[in-house]
Amino acid sequence: GxxxxxxxxxxxxxxxxxxxxxxxxxxxxxxRLKNSGLDSLPSTRPENTAE
Structure with a gap:
């Protein structure tokens, strides 16, 4: 947008x-996230994905 x-x-x-x-x-x-302290982006975490 x-x-x-x-x-x-x-x-x-x-x-x-x-x-x-x-x-x-x-x-x-x-x-890319290896040294950032994050395991994954918020949009790819299980609690944010639809089944």
Whole structure:
């Protein structure tokens, strides 16, 4: 939303981009977060993911 200035436009563009794509979810520890003191990003923690 910040890039396009509108949440609806951003959502529509993302929807069109991933419509025919295969979305891969990577699990495991992140090399980028290795020395940050975090195990994972908040959005990937089990309590924040839908089943």
């Amino acid at each position: 910040d890039v396009f200035g509108d949440q609806i436009v951003a959502s529509a563009m993302i929807d069109r981009i991933v419509h025919h794509a295969e979305v891969l979810t990577l699990k495991g520890t992140s090399y």
